[in-house]
Amino acid sequence: MKRISMAVVMTLFTVVAMAAADRLDAEKARLERNKRTVIAFYTMTVNDHDPEGAVKKYVGAEYRQHNPFVEDGKEAFIAFFKDRFQRDPKARMEIKRSVAEGDFVVVHVHHPDPARGKGRATMDWFRLDANGKIVEHWDVAQQVPQDNEVRNQNTMF
Numbered sequence: 001m002k003r004i005s006m007a008v009v010m011t012l013f014t015v016v017a018m019a020a021a022d023r024l025d026a027e028k029a030r031l032e033r034n035k036r037t038v039i040a041f042y043t044m045t046v047n048d049h050d051p052e053g054a055v056k057k058y059v060g061a062e063y064r065q066h067n068p069f070v071e072d073g074k075e076a077f078i079a080f081f082k083d084r085f086q087r088d089p090k091a092r093m094e095i096k097r098s099v100a101e102g103d104f105v106v107v108h109v110h111h112p113d114p115a116r117g118k119g120r121a122t123m124d125w126f127r128l129d130a131n132g133k134i135v136e137h138w139d140v141a142q143q144v145p146q147d148n149e150v151r152n153q154n155t156m157f
Contacts, residue, residue, distance in 0.1 A: 031101070034132055047092055055077060060134060093111045106125050106126075107124050124139045
């Protein structure tokens with residue numbers, strides 16, 4: 001009887017452990033998918049200068065914008081970037097790192113701007129829905145200082 005009970009316990013333990021591992025694998029795959037989505041969205045918008053295509057491919061039914069200088073919604077996002085690219089046709093960016101947790105992806109980005117100095121550093125937060133579509137955005141930005149303004153040897157990136 002003890003052998004049967006121990007065998008049942010070990011079998012149940014194995015089943016539970018396998019189920020937990022499957023959930024962890026699924027969560028890791030979802031986080032990686034979300035990071036790929038945000039990176040592709042950001043690249044298509046800024047480097048390819050195609051905000052319409054990026055919105056169509058990567059944004060969900062609704063898009064909430066928390067940047068106070070950009071109106072809410074998908075059409076406002078597209079209009080903002082079309083205007084930006086008319087003013088700065090050479091606008092580019094380089095994603096330095098990305099982090100995903102839960103429904104959020106954060107990217108640390110360098111926006112070079114040789115005409116006005118060393119450019120800007122941004123941290124952009126995106127929230128994705130259950131289908132892996134972008135539905136919300138926050139950001140903070142600051143100018144990259146000139147060499148004579150730097151107070152330490154650490155870089156911003």
